[in-house]
Amino acid sequence: RHLAPFLCLADFEAAARRRLPRQIYGYYAGAAETCQSFQANAASFRSYELVPRVLADVSARSARTTLFGTTYDAPFGIAPMGLSGLATFEGELVLARAATQAGIPAIVSATSLMPLERVATQGGARWFQAYLPGEDARIEAMVDRVEAAGYDTFVLTADVPVPANRENNVRTGFSIPLQPSLRLLWDGLSRPHWLGATWLATFLRHGVPHFENMDAFRGPPILSRHVVRAIGARDQLSWRHLELIRRRWPGRLILKGVLSAEDAVQAREHGADGVIVSNHGGRQLDGARPALAALPAIAEVAGPMRVMVDGGIRRGSDVLKALALGAHFVFVGRPFLFAAAARGQDGVRHAIRLLLAEIERDMALLGVTRIEALTRAHVERAPWAA
Numbered sequence: 001r002h003l004a005p006f007l008c009l010a011d012f013e014a015a016a017r018r019r020l021p022r023q024i025y026g027y028y029a030g031a032a033e034t035c036q037s038f039q040a041n042a043a044s045f046r047s048y049e050l051v052p053r054v055l056a057d058v059s060a061r062s063a064r065t066t067l068f069g070t071t072y073d074a075p076f077g078i079a080p081m082g083l084s085g086l087a088t089f090e091g092e093l094v095l096a097r098a099a100t101q102a103g104i105p106a107i108v109s110a111t112s113l114m115p116l117e118r119v120a121t122q123g124g125a126r127w128f129q130a131y132l133p134g135e136d137a138r139i140e141a142m143v144d145r146v147e148a149a150g151y152d153t154f155v156l157t158a159d160v161p162v163p164a165n166r167e168n169n170v171r172t173g174f175s176i177p178l179q180p181s182l183r184l185l186w187d188g189l190s191r192p193h194w195l196g197a198t199w200l201a202t203f204l205r206h207g208v209p210h211f212e213n214m215d216a217f218r219g220p221p222i223l224s225r226h227v228v229r230a231i232g233a234r235d236q237l238s239w240r241h242l243e244l245i246r247r248r249w250p251g252r253l254i255l256k257g258v259l260s261a262e263d264a265v266q267a268r269e270h271g272a273d274g275v276i277v278s279n280h281g282g283r284q285l286d287g288a289r290p291a292l293a294a295l296p297a298i299a300e301v302a303g304p305m306r307v308m309v310d311g312g313i314r315r316g317s318d319v320l321k322a323l324a325l326g327a328h329f330v331f332v333g334r335p336f337l338f339a340a341a342a343r344g345q346d347g348v349r350h351a352i353r354l355l356l357a358e359i360e361r362d363m364a365l366l367g368v369t370r371i372e373a374l375t376r377a378h379v380e381r382a383p384w385a386a
């Protein structure tokens with residue numbers, strides 16, 4: 001019954017906002033500068049219209065999707081999100097468990113507060129997302145750590161050479177490292193549920209949260225100034241490093257944050273097995289195009305690579321549009337974090353169920369029975385957008 005108010009993914013945000021301290025809600029919900037790219041993500045889905053086919057006998061339909069030899073129960077997964085552990089107690093495990101129960105992948109973030117080895121004990125898909133400095137020795141050590149933990153898919157996020165300009169974080173008083181302040185204290189005290197069930201529970205169980213996955217060893221606590229040094233020189237990362245990872249990493253290698261067809265070709269030539277077309281949820285370069293706009297040209301040059309996409313996907317119809325435009329799979333970020341903040345693991349399970357139900361219903365309404373049957377013929381650019 002506590003899930004009854006949530007009818008679609010968008011419904012979780014208001015509940016999360018009530019539960020979370022302003023600083024943390026602002027960090028999750030926010031984007032860079034003017035939010036042009038963030039808003040363009042949502043607008044890009046509205047700029048395509050579906051072309052339903054009728055009388056197609058859609059009685060036997062399934063949204064199951066095979067990606068890299070694994071069959072998932074839905075064509076979407078949970079995008080990597082840093083600091084998920086501040087949404088709810090052991091948020092990283094909550095997301096991983098909910099995804100595993102639902103038969104979809106969740107990508108563990110480099111800036112999560114739970115060791116990647118611990119998340120791996122949840123079973124399910126084993127996808128790790130790394131932020132790497134342009135330093136060979138540190139890259140090799142990180143690749144080795146991820147492999148030793150049993151992961152099979154390594155996602156390198158490439159659109160964060162420098163931290164983005166997110167002014168709303170400055171305004172609310174959120175920073176990395178977290179700066180203890182009276183404002184933060186007051187905000188915590190005015191959200192007693194979060195303070196007790198998330199922050200205190202975490203502290204009692206694990207102590208001060210650390211960045212656990214930025215390097216081959218445990219990183220610094222989230223309150224420490226050493227965080228900045230631990231991140232290292234990401235602005236020196238180059239295609240040469242992707243090649244280095246390719247030589248050392250035996251599993252699947254995915255490049256995340258690609259928006260140009262030329263870069264997709266480079267990724268392919270440097271040995272990537274896939275790309276995630278993404279503008280990082282509008283959180284990095286403000287003004288960067290939405291993933292959906294970049295998708296068709298990238299799908300065309302991808303060759304054997306799998307093409308995935310994220311950013312602004314909120315409805316089953318959005319998922320179908322992305323798949324029809326050439327994506328093999330999609331990822332969804334913020335709504336699952338809000339669901340975790342609002343109702344914990346049950347909330348995330350419910351959010352996954354809602355999105356899957358929308359996809360299955362829309363497949364019937366569109367006249368398709370299998371995900372692979374979606375083609376360019378199922379979408380048209382809206383006349384006003386063309």
Ligand code: FNR
Pocket residue numbers: 027028029041079080081082083109110111129157256278279280281282283310311312313331332333334335337
């Ligand atoms: C992110 N994202 C992200 N991406 C990444 O590669 N590593 C990370 O650690 C993070 N951290 C992160 C934190 C938070 C709070 C958010 C909202 C996002 C980006 C994420 O993987 C994804 O690209 C976008 O969130 C997708 O957009 P939507 O679905 O949130 O609109």
